Amino acid sequence: MLTKRIIPCLDVKDGRVVKGVKFLELKDAGDPVRVSKRYEEEEADELVFLDITASAENRKIILDVVRRTAENVFMPLTVGGGVRDLSDIRSLLNAGADKVSINTAAVKDPNLIKRASDKYGSQCIVVAIDAKLIRNQPALAKRSGPGKPVTSNQKRWEVFINGGRTPTGLDALKWARQAEKLGAGEILLTSIDYDGTKCGYDLELTKAVTSSVNIPVIASGGAGKKEDFYTVLTAAGADAALAASLFHYRELTVKELKGYLKKRGIAIRC
Amino acid sequence: MIxxxxxxxxxxxxxxxxxxxxxAKNVKVTSSAGLILRADxxxxxxxxxxxxxxxELRKLRLLEVIKKNIFRKPFLGICLGLQLLFSESQEGGKVRGLGIFKGGVKRFSRKLKVPQxxxxxxxxxxxxxxxxxxxNIPDNSYFYFCHSYYVIPEDKSIIIATTDYGREFVSAIAKDNLFACQFHPEKSQRLGLRLLENFVKI
Structure with missing residues (x-):
């Protein structure tokens, strides 16, 4: 049986692992290769590297990090952050990434998803979506025109780009469906509202996306305790759950978490 | 040399x-027919x-050298390297593979999340x-999969492992010194390396 995946995420800045809260306040959390090795020993199912290096000249550092990781760790590795075009994707895949995640560039040029998946296969193209709840729903209801009023229980989420800073006006569910149609092999869904809060994943958002598409969805943002993983993998239908700080600071080990989920009857490799 | x-x-x-x-002591990544011919x-x-x-294989003129050497030395096919061994695929109309084995390559049902x-x-x-x-690999061990298509060999005797995803599909085949798997041993941590070790030691 295909198992649900537990995925530690490493935010990498200038070649070091860092972790912030709500996309801000960065703390140093170690060397990416060493951290990856520890996760491999704990039998994490995959790793995600998110490159948040700001300056263009330091972007090459991530290729070296990926190269060194792929030499030492034999498990699936997804790399994202600052991927703009096919040549960025090719460089990352050649360095040893198995999948590349695209976010801002895909929103600006949706056809990049199609070109990338035609060229390298859907299985290695992940579309990352950072979504935020739209608070003033009535205003949107008016804009969406008569006949289709948005009721209060039909929540909507907007896609943000540039590390969660820039609103796009795009509806997260529509965007997820479009990404699938264009050839995305997986969706990495982050709730901006829940990220770093440790009060659990955004179940409504995750559920809405997993029921809109037919490709795997990785839930991200908000994990605080073991139960949160259980709920997002069951009630919200996520195929994988991602967390960063929880694992980094060893508040919870991957091994302990997987043992717990298995005991609760989830298909887990351990 | 591998x-x-x-x-x-x-x-x-x-x-x-x-x-x-x-x-493995001597591994070479190559598209040279000469090296493929000389490899162990x-x-x-x-x-x-x-x-x-x-x-791409045709462009590099590698089709013949692969076909001629496939049973002459130990061979390992991984993922697409398994699918390519079959005669045809339903992918994008009909695509012909290397035709080492008779059989097809089929996409998973639309009812499932694809890729697996x-x-x-x-x-x-x-x-x-x-x-x-x-x-040294127990039955029911876990391996990492990442694919939308699976193979259906006509000759059932080459099937050595199967896996369930919506249905039972063929996840590994073998014949003489040829071994090919749908999963990725190079991404399957400890057990993946053990499988590769079995190949290196042939």
Whole structure:
């Protein structure tokens, strides 16, 4: 049986692992290769590297990090952050990434998803979506025109780009469906509202996306305790759950978490 | 020397590094027919679409040298490297593969999440392969899968492992010194390296 995946995420800045809260306040959390090795020993199912290096000249550092990781760790590795075009994707895949995640560039040029998946296969193209709840729903209801009023229980989420800073006006569910149609092999869904809060994943958002598409969805943002993983993998239908700080600071080990989920009857490799 | 056949598709570096970690001393990633001819063992990896792969192999004039040497030395096919061994695929109309084995390559049902992405178990179907290809690997072990298509061999005797995803599908085949799997041993941590070690030690 295909198992649900537990995925530690490493935010990498200038070649070091860092972790912030709500996309801000960065703390140093170690060397990416060493951290990856520890996760491999704990039998994490995959790793995600998110490159948040700001300056263009330091972007090459991530290729070296990926190269060194792929030499030492034999498990699936997804790399994202600052991927703009096919040549960025090719460089990352050649360095040893198995999948590349695209976010801002895909929103600006949706056809990049199609070109990338035609060229390298859907299985290695992940579309990352950072979504935020739209608070003033009535205003949107008016804009969406008569006949289709948005009721209060039909929540909507907007896609943000540039590390969660820039609103796009795009509806997260529509965007997820479009990404699938264009050839995305997986969706990495982050709730901006829940990220770093440790009060659990955004179940409504995750559920809405997993029921809109037919490709795997990785839930991200908000994990605080073991139960949160259980709920997002069951009630919200996520195929994988991602967390960063929880694992980094060893508040919870991957091994302990997987043992717990298995005991609760989830298909887990351990 | 182990030659990993490079046709511009897929993560060859990972395969090379994993083989080295599994004990291989001399691994070369190559698209040279000469090196493929001289190699002691061959590895055909790859991810992506079969049509594109066949086009690249043809462009590099590697089709004949692969076909001629496939049973002459130990051969390992991974993922697309398994699918390419079959005669045809339903992918994008009809695509012809290398035709080493009769049979087709089919897409998973639209009712499932496709690609199948993640760790799944293998059921070992063949006693001989239990002590050969799968030496030191228990039945029902987990391996990493990442694919939308699966193979349907006409000759059922080559099937050595199956896996369930919506239905039972063939996850590994073997014949003489040829072994090919749908999953990625180079991404399957400890047990993946053990499988590669079995190949390195042939």
């Amino acid at each position: 030659a990993i056949i490079d046709y511009g598709m897929g993560n060859l570096r990972s395969v090379a590094k994993a083989l080295e970690a599994a004990g 063992k061959l590895v055909l990896p790859g991810v992506g679409a079969m049509q594109e792969a066949m086009r 992405m993640g760790w799944n178990q293998i059921r070992i179907k063949n006693q001989e392969s239990r002590i050969k290809n799968f030496k």
